[in-house]
Amino acid sequence: MTAIRVEGLRKRYPRFELQDVSFEVPRGGIVGLIGENGAGKTTTIKAIVGAIRADAGKIEIYGRDGAKHGKDLKQDIAVVTEESFFHEEFAAKDVAHVMRRLYARWDDALYRQYLDRFHLPPDKRIKELSKGMRMKLAIATALAHRPKLLILDEPTSGLDPVVRSEILDVFFDFIQDEEHAILFSSHITTDLEKIADYIVFIHGGRVVLSRPKDELLEQYGIMKCGLDEFPKVDAADYAGFRRYGFGCEMLVRDRQAMRRKYPHLTIDPASIEDIMLYYARGGQA
Numbered sequence: 419m420t421a422i423r424v425e426g427l428r429k430r431y432p433r434f435e436l437q438d439v440s441f442e443v444p445r446g447g448i449v450g451l452i453g454e455n456g457a458g459k460t461t462t463i464k465a466i467v468g469a470i471r472a473d474a475g476k477i478e479i480y481g482r483d484g485a486k487h488g489k490d491l492k493q494d495i496a497v498v499t500e501e502s503f504f505h506e507e508f509a510a511k512d513v514a515h516v517m518r519r520l521y522a523r524w525d526d527a528l529y530r531q532y533l534d535r536f537h538l539p540p541d542k543r544i545k546e547l548s549k550g551m552r553m554k555l556a557i558a559t560a561l562a563h564r565p566k567l568l569i570l571d572e573p574t575s576g577l578d579p580v581v582r583s584e585i586l587d588v589f590f591d592f593i594q595d596e597e598h599a600i601l602f603s604s605h606i607t608t609d610l611e612k613i614a615d616y617i618v619f620i621h622g623g624r625v626v627l628s629r630p631k632d633e634l635l636e637q638y639g640i641m642k643c644g645l646d647e648f649p650k651v652d653a654a655d656y657a658g659f660r661r662y663g664f665g666c667e668m669l670v671r672d673r674q675a676m677r678r679k680y681p682h683l684t685i686d687p688a689s690i691e692d693i694m695l696y697y698a699r700g701g702q703a
């Protein structure tokens with residue numbers, strides 16, 4: 419049974435449409451949702467957590483219909499977005515009072531452990547905390563109600579590498595329980611490269627790529643050639659290209675096959691960022 423199954427999700431806004439978005443988050447897995455600004459990541463996450471009503475599509479969470487079981491699922495899901503902070507006058511210890519009443523599995527001892535781990539003072543008011551500290555508090559709060567599923571919208575954006583790495587470590591520990599799962603959106607492709615098992619890439623409201631991360635890193639490549647050679651490369655062999663100075667670089671989906679077909683051209687491995695940039699810049703899935 420998967421943790422989240424999204425099928426044929428549609429949402430139309432006056433100048434944007436999420437079209438037939440489908441993907442899965444397996445139990446024990448971390449799925450990274452990537453895409454440029456305005457691609458539809460937040461809209462997708464909002465539809466999954468029931469913050470907006472989709473026009474069409476199906477969302478299942480641990481096998482149950484997300485639309486029908488919203489209330490009981492609340493205990494199992496933790497959602498962290500930039501907006502999910504408490505009142506500015508609250509201190510971390512006040513947050514615990516509120517959460518204790520809302521969540522049946524709220525765990526004070528675990529909460530204190532996370533506050534310690536993240537070096538968060540229990541008495542300091544939220545308005546006195548830095549952006550990174552607020553995000554860590556939101557994550558500590560989310561995890562202390564012992565959810566099965568963690569959904570985060572841009573949890574590491576705007577944070578320094580030390581804080582980002584602390585947060586990624588906590589995600590990694592959380593996922594050790596095979597029942598647990600994480601869906602998180604990010605522009606920071608290096609964070610996803612470190613921790614995600616699957617990458618779902620949304621571009622212009624559509625999923626253009628949904629694959630295990632290791633497969634992408636093993637198979638995709640950047641193939642280079644001179645401007646004169648570029649017209650000889652079959653357009654079906656690349657997903658996007660870039661011209662520069664005297665040459666061209668193309669994103670190819672299968673490094674090995676391309677090495678056989680174009681043995682005289684150089685092909686380097688592609689990063690997740692390369693894959694995102696080339697798809698966004700032009701080319702078909």
Ligand SMILES: Nc1ncnc2c1ncn2[C@@H]1O[C@H](COP(=O)(O)OP(=O)(O)OP(=O)(O)O)[C@@H](O)[C@H]1O
Nearest residue numbers: 431432433434453454455456457458459460461462
């Ligand atoms: N309530 C709304 N009414 C109208 N349009 C909206 C609404 N919410 C989002 N949109 C539009 O939907 C598109 C997708 O927005 P969304 O927030 O899902 O993108 P995103 O991928 O999360 O981007 P970012 O990385 O900038 O957060 C944008 O063009 C946005 O303007």
